[in-house]
Amino acid sequence: MVLSLQGCMAVGKTSAARWLEAHDPTLQVSYEDNAAVLAEVRRRGLDKTRWPDYIEIQQLWLQNEVRRWQAVQGHPCTVMDFGAEEIEFYTLHYPRSIGRDWAVEEPLARELAAVRRCMPRRILFLDAPDEVLRRRKAGDASRDRGFFDHYLTALLPLKRAWFAAKDNVDFLDTASLTPDETGAAVLEWVVRQRRAQQLP
Template sequence: MEGPSAVGKTTLVAALARTAGAAVLPELDARGAPPPAESAAWFVDAHAAQWRRARALAERAPLAVLDGDPFKGLWYGPTFADAGWPGLDVVVPLHAAAVASGALGFPDLYVALDATEARLRARRAGDATRTRRGFERHLRLVDPLRRWFAALAAVAPERVLRVDTTDADPDALADAVLARVAELPPEPPDAPRLLARLLARLLAQLRA
């Protein structure tokens, strides 16, 4: 599950847990991360650990929902390069090595949530339970996320469900997600090699 701040991830995740018994792995806690310029390997290792936890949850529940993209470094860092975050020249080899070793993989299905900026701002203003202190900064991620998921959908459309939450009902969204989950094929035995090829195709699509 991925999308910009205030897009409705938490609400949809809660609906999936309520209606389908989904096991939910919360977003990565990055409070122990090193400074941005030195953080690339830390985040790849941390996301690999999240990936292992998600796969373990999937063995015990109807489905596991991972809050956040395990490949976040490929679009977050380049977006904030002006703040010292590492670029693709640093993060791509780390992610490629993790995929090749089987330590990291692509989710069976990405649920990519999107909404208009006006709706995002309205949701932020209407939610007194969360401060969203980095909201303005994270609005910069909206376009990079759209490009990321457009590229992924171009090379692996079966892995992406793109959803506009601007005026959507959370329970209806949950039903749409579960319908796509029911259509997923079984994971092939040579998944690491297939996923390595998928990563290479995705990066080529992004660069193009």
């Protein structure tokens, strides 16, 4: 069974995933690994604000996510720090967030169909008010979040609406939770999902 943690940057997804690893060794945790795709985008000199380049870039991302999903299939329960649902959302909505009206479904039909077969059983959307996310981002110098402001103002409103409309998404408000409390709440959610599927 594949589960996924979702939400904005600085909401606590990666910290929660690390907490899961430390507190439940039976879980497989899969982190985003963007290095190869980013290196290939740089090697090709692609620019995501240009239509043909965006299609080429998203082909790379979608194919990468399918490989990532395939790599965890031998595990009874895997929690993804962003799963296939993230790249589907981003592929479809990023153009709108930069004021472009690009029809991406047709040129990416094959890749989108493949990634849609890799969707998690359930998604936990970690959320917090925008001001809390900004404060957390400002307090974490360990990560490069140059895309944060665009993500928060242009993509996150679309993302919240997109995931709220799905029937396999649960929400966790992390605004008043410490990292340990968030991790414990996420683990409790994972345990409920495993029980529902009768997994150990």
